[in-house]
Amino acid sequence: MNKTKEIFITGFALFSMFFGAGNLILPPFLGKDAGISWYLVTIGFFLTAVFVPILGILAHARIQGTIYDFGKKVSPLFSTIYCVIIYAIAILLPAPRTASVTHEMAIYPYFGSSSLLTSSIYFLLVFIFAINRSKVLNLLGKFLTPFIFFILVVVILIGIFSSSEIMKASSFDAPFVIGLLEGYQTFDAIGAIVVGGVLVISMNFKKDSSFEVKKEIITKAGLIAGSGLLIIYAGLIYNGALFSNIFSENATRTEVLTGLSTQTLGNIGTVFLSTLVALACFTTAVGIVTGISDYVKGLHNTPTTYIITAFVGCLLGVIVGQFDVHFIIDIALPVLMFIYPITIVLILLNIVPEKWARSVVFKWVILTTFIFSIPDFLQFFMDKNILRGIQNYIPFAKHNLGWVLPAFVSFLVVNSIIKNKKSAS
Structure with missing residues (x-):
């Protein structure tokens, strides 16, 4: 595979591992409430949901180690505790949230099945992908991400050129700050140091790649993923603002996203959206489970360590995935307010x-x-x-x-x- 092709495949794979449940449901909801101040919200959201995470990937390109290496200069004990906290958060909050969002938006409306059945099948598939981790980048980069990106761009462009609505006034006192803090809920800065590790280890499978070559590939792939995230986030926030008048004040995040797809793609939009939600959430869950399994395998390098960790991670995902999306978002807030600033500072110090x-x-x-x-x-x-x-x-x-x-x-x-x-x- 030539280097340019590898960079783009890796960049697309990275985009798909970033782009999960929160990345879909948060931007349109922000736009709905931001109204005419959508651009200020976008700038704030960009800083914590795109800029800092991509810096995290660039730091990985420079370090080419694990998440442990991000904090080892503070102390080995700090770094170990930090790793445990980050991986615990990742497996207990954003990973199950992907299953919960998939159930509420892509499964229950059509089949009326239980959340237990949805999350069980969902994490069984995640487990299958995770134990085939050497193929993860190619599967995500070649097939799933281009489809996700294409559907999102279609929704955004149709919304921009079809809306005749007048944007409502902003309901935010400080739209820039709201966007900044809402970016925490994407978990993307945390995701950067988790999936960045997946990227480094996947690069290490290619024994013929030098440190500098891997650094170039990871850096350029990070910039490609960041550009894709910026385009999609800005487009979804803007569309949420364009159609802000059609939503009730009490509309939920999932209702806003569903309404936006219906406005842009008509009745068939809900089918496209369901597919998109399932794919976007699934790729993120695979990235999280793979990252955690890689880390534990690095501590105890035995043949079964990786598989056991992936299984336990998926089992926890099934259990926590039973909760409502908004409940998971609410319990995540205090945790994020505490760990996100430390994560941002660690990324910046490593840059x-x-x-x-x-x-x-x-x-x-x-x-x-x-x-x-x-x-x-x-x-x-x-x-x-x-x-x-x-x-x-x-x-x-x-x-x-x-x-x-x-x-x-x-x-x-x-x-x-x-x-x-x-x-x-």
Whole structure:
């Protein structure tokens, strides 16, 4: 296979592993509520759902290791705990959510079957794909992703050229911040360090590829996937805004996506949407289960470790997949408010030049991020009036971004101290 073809196949496969349940149901819903401010929401959403995740892939291209390598400069213990938390979140929230969304939008409306039957068959197929992991990139990149992308582009273009609706006013006080925080719910930054590891290991199957060749392929594939995500996200948000007047104020995320497909593709749109939902969710679940199985196999390299981990991951997916989509989204919020800032900072620190990201910098910046993320986590369990006094003294804390400035300042301060020590010696 020539390098250009391999880059595109890998890029498409990466796009499909990113593009799952949240990536479909979140953007149109955002657009519905954003109305005329759709572009501000898009910019915010782009930062946390596209820009940071693709930086995560670029970091993987540079490291070419596992998720453990992202945090090892803080300490081995921190990195181990972080890996366990990330993989636990991935297997207990976004993976089951893909089955739940598939059931609600693609199976139940047509067959009326139970969610247990849907998730059982769904994760059986995920398991089959996962244990054939050496073929995952080709299967996703050659066949599934082009179909997913084609249907989405058709929906978006028809919506843009057929809508005669006037956009309603935005219901958001801070549309940019809303878009930024809603990007957390895609799990894409977490997904980047999970599926990026899948990408690296898949590249390692090709023994004839050098470090630099793999770096080039992963980097360019990441940019292709990022471009695809940006086009689809912006298009879906814009379409949600264009048709915002046809939806009720209480419309759910899944109802908005279904309504959008009906408006653009007519009655046949629901069939296309069902196929699209099933494929998009399935590819993400395969990426998550494969990533977790790869990690555990790396710890205990025995012939059955990978298969047992994939089986357990799929079994947990069946169990948690019984819950309603919106319930899974709600329980994910406090977890994301806590782990997402740390993940974003780890990705950024692994991207900057080595001279600015020494071990001591990692330690202090991550510690600062951890401390200033605590109020965002506690707001789901405490009276917000108690936390308001603290948040008043922290810039951007009212927007759940109180960690941003302290993390940046600690990065500058620690690097300045290092530089001064060098000058003094």
